[in-house]
Structure formats: C-alpha cells, structure tokens
Amino acid sequence: MDTPVFVKNDPWLQPFEPAIKKRIDHYNNRLEDIKAIFGDLDQMSDGYDFYGLKDLGDKYQLREWAPNATEIFLVGDFNDWKPNEKFRLTKMDFGNWEITISKELLKHGDLFKLHIFWQGGDGMRLPSYINRVVQDEHTKIFSAQVWTRHGEFKWEDQDFKPSVDPILIYEAHVGMSSEEHKVNSFTEFKNDVLPRIAKAGYNTIQLMAIQEHPYYGSFGYHVSNFFAVSSRFGTPEELKDLINEAHKNGIAVIMDIVHSHAVKNEIEGLGRFDGTSYQYFHDGGRGEHPAWDSKCFNYGKNEVLRFLLSNCKYWIQEFHFDGFRFDGITSMLYLHHGLEYSFSSYSDYFNGTEDYDALTYLTLANRLIHRINPNAITIAEDMSGYPGLSDKIENGGIGFDYRLSMGVPDFWIKMIKEHSDENWNVSRIFHELMQHRAAEKVVSYAESHDQALVGDKTIIFRLVDKEMYDKMDLASQSLVIDRGIALHKMIRLATITTSHGGYLNFMGNEFGHPEWIDFPREGNGWSYKHARRQWGLMDHPDLKFKYLANFDRAMVHLAKDGFLSNNEPCYGIAINEADQVMIFKRGNYYMVFNFSPTNSYTDYGIFVDPGKFKVLLNTDNPEFGGFGSIDESYIYYTERMPYNKDQYQLKLYIPARTAMIFERIPAKSVY
Numbered sequence: 067m068d069t070p071v072f073v074k075n076d077p078w079l080q081p082f083e084p085a086i087k088k089r090i091d092h093y094n095n096r097l098e099d100i101k102a103i104f105g106d107l108d109q110m111s112d113g114y115d116f117y118g119l120k121d122l123g124d125k126y127q128l129r130e131w132a133p134n135a136t137e138i139f140l141v142g143d144f145n146d147w148k149p150n151e152k153f154r155l156t157k158m159d160f161g162n163w164e165i166t167i168s169k170e171l172l173k174h175g176d177l178f179k180l181h182i183f184w185q186g187g188d189g190m191r192l193p194s195y196i197n198r199v200v201q202d203e204h205t206k207i208f209s210a211q212v213w214t215r216h217g218e219f220k221w222e223d224q225d226f227k228p229s230v231d232p233i234l235i236y237e238a239h240v241g242m243s244s245e246e247h248k249v250n251s252f253t254e255f256k257n258d259v260l261p262r263i264a265k266a267g268y269n270t271i272q273l274m275a276i277q278e279h280p281y282y283g284s285f286g287y288h289v290s291n292f293f294a295v296s297s298r299f300g301t302p303e304e305l306k307d308l309i310n311e312a313h314k315n316g317i318a319v320i321m322d323i324v325h326s327h328a329v330k331n332e333i334e335g336l337g338r339f340d341g342t343s344y345q346y347f348h349d350g351g352r353g354e355h356p357a358w359d360s361k362c363f364n365y366g367k368n369e370v371l372r373f374l375l376s377n378c379k380y381w382i383q384e385f386h387f388d389g390f391r392f393d394g395i396t397s398m399l400y401l402h403h404g405l406e407y408s409f410s411s412y413s414d415y416f417n418g419t420e421d422y423d424a425l426t427y428l429t430l431a432n433r434l435i436h437r438i439n440p441n442a443i444t445i446a447e448d449m450s451g452y453p454g455l456s457d458k459i460e461n462g463g464i465g466f467d468y469r470l471s472m473g474v475p476d477f478w479i480k481m482i483k484e485h486s487d488e489n490w491n492v493s494r495i496f497h498e499l500m501q502h503r504a505a506e507k508v509v510s511y512a513e514s515h516d517q518a519l520v521g522d523k524t525i526i527f528r529l530v531d532k533e534m535y536d537k538m539d540l541a542s543q544s545l546v547i548d549r550g551i552a553l554h555k556m557i558r559l560a561t562i563t564t565s566h567g568g569y570l571n572f573m574g575n576e577f578g579h580p581e582w583i584d585f586p587r588e589g590n591g592w593s594y595k596h597a598r599r600q601w602g603l604m605d606h607p608d609l610k611f612k613y614l615a616n617f618d619r620a621m622v623h624l625a626k627d628g629f630l631s632n633n634e635p636c637y638g639i640a641i642n643e644a645d646q647v648m649i650f651k652r653g654n655y656y657m658v659f660n661f662s663p664t665n666s667y668t669d670y671g672i673f674v675d676p677g678k679f680k681v682l683l684n685t686d687n688p689e690f691g692g693f694g695s696i697d698e699s700y701i702y703y704t705e706r707m708p709y710n711k712d713q714y715q716l717k718l719y720i721p722a723r724t725a726m727i728f729e730r731i732p733a734k735s736v737y
Contacts, residue, residue, distance in 0.1 A: 070462025133161025
C-alpha cells in the first residue's frame with residue numbers, strides 16, 4: 067500500500083504510518099468480506115427492509131434476529147399478552163425468526179411485544195428494528211405499536227440540496243423548544259421555532275433526541291429503539307412534515323445519531339435481547355461503558371454492522387435527513403474510551419489502544435451515507451482530535467465531512483473562569499481558535515447543549531450571573547451587564563470568524579438564554595421549568611436579550627454571504643498582547659478585536675493591502691446593545707507607510723471591548 071495522502075500532507079504522522087495502514091487494511095478487508103457475504107454494502111444495509119414489522123397489503127410480516135432464542139411469540143391485547151400457537155414465530159436460517167399475520171388479527175394502533183424464550187429463561191422484548199414505540203401514560207411502560215401509513219407521505223423537497231458552504235448549525239431539542247411547561251411537538255416546532263431559525267440565518271438544523279429513549283432526561287443519548295421516532299414529540303409523519311418544511315425553507319436537517327453505545331434496558335432496548343449479553347454487545351466488562359452506565363456495541367460482528375448501517379440508511383431514505391452528527395465517537399475510537407486521556411501527542415492516537423472494528427464501522431458508515439446521498443453531511447463529535455477523522459476515505463481518512471471543535475468551548479470556559487478579561491491573552495486566544503489541520507474541516511462553537519446542562523453554566527450566565535434577573539431591562543444601568551453583553555458578542559464573533567468549515571449554536575443561546583437545562587426528574591419535582599426556551603425574553607422590546615439576538619442574526623447572515631463563504635485561511639495581522647488587540651484577515655475581510663476593558667485606541671495603524679475599507683459588522687452598534695462609538699458610514703482609505711513605500715496601513719479607532727469586521731474594496735488609494 068502506498069503512503070496515504072493525509073500522511074503525506076502531515077510529516078508528523080509518518081512515524082505512525084504502519085498503524086494507519088493497519089487501520090486502512092482492516093477496513094478494506096472488512097469491505098471485501100461484506101461484498102462476499104451480502105453482495106455489496108448497499109444490500110447489507112437493507113436490513114430495515116428485511117427485519118421489523120412490514121405491511122404486505124392484506125397482512126403483516128414480522129422478522130427478528132435472535133440466535134439464542136428457542137421460542138418466540140407475538141403477544142398483545144389481541145391475545146391477552148399470553149403466548150399461543152397462532153402467534154408463534156417460525157425459526158429460519160442464521161438465527162432469524164418470522165411470522166405472517168392477517169390484518170384481521172393485527173390492526174393499526176395495536177400494542178404488542180415479543181415474548182422470547184431461551185435456555186433457562188424468558189422475557190418480554192420490543193422488536194429490534196421496530197419503527198414505532200409508545201409509552202403508557204400511567205404505567206410508563208413502553209410497547210411496540212402497529213403503525214400503518216395511510217398513503218405515502220407527500221414530499222415536496224425533490225429539488226432540495228443543502229447549501230452548507232459554510233455550514234451554520236442550529237442545534238435544537240424539539241421537546242424543550244416550547245415556552246410552556248411541557249414537551250413540545252414536531253408540529254409546534256415546525257410552526258413556532260422553524261421560522262425563528264430561518265430568520266436567524268442558520269442553514270442547518272441539528273435535531274437531538276430523535277431515536278426513542280426511555281428516560282427523557284438523558285437528552286436522547288440513552289437510546290433503546292434505534293429505528294423508532296420518539297413518540298413524545300409526535301408521529302413519524304409529523305417528523306417528516308417538519309423536515310419537509312425545513313427543506314422548503316432552504317434549511318438542511320441532520321440528526322444527532324447515537325451509535326456509540328445503547329441503553330442497558332432489556333424490555334425496551336437491546337440488553338439481553340435473546341438471553342445473551344453478547345448478541346449486540348461485547349461480552350463481559352468490555353460490553354459495559356464505565357462512565358455512561360450503558361452497553362458497548364461489538365462492531366466486529368456482521369449482524370451489528372448490518373443493524374447500525376441499516377439504521378443510517380433508514381433515517382436518510384425514510385425521513386430525508388441530510389446527514390448525521392455522530393455522538394460520542396471518542397468512546398468508540400479507543401479501547402479506553404478516551405477516559406482520563408490527554409491526547410497530548412500523536413503517539414497517544416497510535417499506541418495499540420485503537421478499536422479497529424469501530425474505526426472500520428465509522429468508515430463504512432461514511433462510505434454508505436455519501437453513496438446514498440452525495441450531498442449528505444457527516445460530523446464527528448470527537449474530543450481527541452483523531453488524525454484523518456474528517457479526511458476523505460480515498461485519502462486514507464475516516465470520511466467525515468466535519469469534526470466538532472470541542473476544545474473551543476472548553477477554552478472559553480477556562481478563560482472566563484480563571485482569568486479576568488483585563489488579563490486575557492490575545493495570542494493564546496488566536497492560537498487556540500486556529501487549532502485544526504488544514505485538510506480537515508471543523509465546526510467551531512462557543513457553547514452547545516453541553517455547556518447549558520444543570521451543574522454547568524452558559525457563557526452569558528458566567529459573565530453576568532445574578533444580575534441577569536433584574537438588570538436586563540432597558541431602564542437598568544449595570545456595568546456587569548454591559549461587560550457581559552460586549553464579551554458575549556466578541557466571543558461568538560471570534561469563534562465564527564476563525565472557524566475552518568462551520569459554526570454551531572444551541573437553541574436559545576444566541577440571545578443569552580438564562581439559567582440552565584434541567585429535565586423533569588424526581589430531584590426537581592418533575593418540573594419543566596428549565597426544560598423549555600423562554601422566547602418571550604428575546605421578543606420583549608424592553609429587554610436587552612433582543613440585542614444579542616440582533617447581533618447573532620447579523621453575524622450569521624454575514625458569515626453565510628461573506629467571510630466564511632469560501633473558507634479562506636486566516637492570517638494574523640496584529641496580535642498585540644500588550645494592547646489586547648487581535649487583528650487577522652480572511653480574503654478581503656479584516657477582523658479587528660480589542661479585548662481591553664479600559665483602553666480605546668485612536669489612529670491604531672495596521673498593515674493592509676491597498677484599497678478602501680468599509681465596516682460590515684460592529685459589536686458596538688446600538689442595535690446590538692453597544693454605545694455607537696463607530697461611524698459605520700465612514701469609508702476608510704489606506705495610506706502609504708512613511709518609511710516603506712511598498713507597504714500600506716489603515717488607521718482605526720478601536721473602542722474598548724469592541725470587535726469589527728471590515729471589507730476591503732480594491733481601488734486606487736488616496737494619499
């Protein structure tokens with residue numbers, strides 16, 4: 067095998083070329099095995115069309131994979147939830163089971179389960195590929211439900227193609243998107259929240275908690291039923307309607323997919339499905355996640371690969387999702403799950419702790435997803451920075467389009483917690499924000515849902531704390547609030563202007579949503595107070611939240627149409643630690659930041675290309691809660707340097723705690 071392209075592009079990887087080639091060989095060998103057994107990857111991933119409950123017109127067919135089972139019966143209200151011969155499944159080859167049932171016996175809306183027997187025991191289970199699961203309001207027990215589509219859903223997005231250069235992601239949780247104390251629905255999200263996202267300028271929605279999960283407070287990360295739309299939020303058709311409407315608005319929809327682990331639950335999930343602990347998961351300790359109290363998939367088994375790859379294909383083909391953000395893959399990449407690991411050098415990635423089966427699965431998933439839809443989007447949530455993760459498969463990479471830049475929010479929190487902004491080091495800020503490999507795209511963000519969970523704090527809360535409760539009205543004067551609003555805007559602008567591929571914001575954080583996220587649980591009296599979004603704060607004309615929303619909207623629209631559109635590289639122009647001034651350029655755009663809380667600078671000279679300049683965005687604009695110190699109508703002209711006629715400078719007024727974006731308009735300078 068030749069040296070992989072992404073290794074050639076990074077000389078520091080050359081000592082680890084044997085380990086990288088071993089990973090690539092593992093993938094190629096597995097792909098050949100799949101072709102030999104199934105024909106090709108596409109046929110292997112048709113598992114959802116073979117298993118599960120299928121409508122055959124006048125009857126239903128149910129197929130299940132349970133190799134350790136000795137008997138399986140379909141049970142429900144139709145037979146008093148007791149096994150009988152009429153509802154016995156027939157054993158087929160390769161551990162598969164099947165039953166065909168008349169629609170006179172099984173009807174739309176019926177609840178059912180599988181009663182599975184094995185040597186020495188038995189248990190109630192939900193079919194592994196089931197696409198509809200509902201929870202009893204009183205008993206809280208989950209059951210599978212017969213869900214017959216009354217006519218095909220009428221899609222209206224045939225010509226839709228994601229416009230994601232750059233990708234601007236609005237991370238959202240449907241259930242907590244209501245202002246009311248309740249679980250919101252897909253339809254309510256479509257009617258009330260989608261228009262807000264469209265107005266804000268984001269071109270991609272990342273939906274959380276779509277796959278069914280028993281515990282609402284898990285944020286959807288303890289999945290039990292991988293093919294079932296969470297019924298808390300509505301029906302499958304209502305989810306399709308939401309995605310269809312987003313596409314009509316020019317907005318892509320990706321799913322936060324969880325293939326890194328599964329909930330331990332047995333009745334609802336895959337735990338001990340056929341009486342064994344190793345059907346879908348690793349046996350013994352390796353099958354238990356030490357930090358998440360969940361089960362770890364065995365990606366070395368063809369049946370597990372088929373289940374997960376089929377799951378990817380199902381959500382794309384049946385629901386028109388435009389791709390996925392793969393959750394928690396650091397846990398998949400390494401046998402140690404990345405726990406208490408610093409990843410301080412390349413040797414930490416290639417030291418024999420890699421999980422080659424998991425790496426192969428992720429490569430296969432990316433290959434499949436982009437074959438189904440060449441315009442699909444895949445994003446890796448990886449905190450380790452595994453080399454080649456978001457490089458092309460043909461270059462020797464894993465094939466993701468983007469990696470989440472998870473170190474950025476951690477950096478901002480550390481800066482806010484450990485240093486007063488009088489001591490913020492702009493060299494360190496610029497260095498940290500620029501940490502990415504040139505060939506790999508990343509999605510940068512200042513905070514996601516992780517930073518808003520109970521026990522943590524959002525950026526705005528860290529900046530203003532208790533004054534948020536009584537000083538955010540227009541009539542109140544507060545230096546703390548002024549500081550918080552100014553830094554909130556600057557932190558976001560610094561993050562998005564240095565991003566190398568895209569940007570992400572969590573629902574509500576764009577306007578500085580107060581407090582934290584805490585789902586209903588016994589510890590809070592099953593309250594929805596913190597599991598909702600207070601949109602009224604942003605809409606209220608007499609509150610300062612509107613300033614942050616106005617700024618975010620202007621910033622995102624400018625990113626989409628301007629400084630991020632060509633993903634040009636950043637070049638530092640003036641990174642002055644003493645002044646706390648950070649200035650850099652991207653193409654014809656110049657970003658100017660003054661993090662000093664006290665010092666404003668007059669006639670601050672910076673080296674630029676000759677031409678004239680205009681202000682495109684200014685955090686000090688009164689519409690954004692600023693003081694209006696900058697005349698945005700003014701056109702700036704470059705000057706020749708007095709002692710170097712080949713260089714030009716621009717002289718600027720840069721107020722304290724202010725950031726601006728200038729656009730260069732090439733023209734003959736006036737001196």
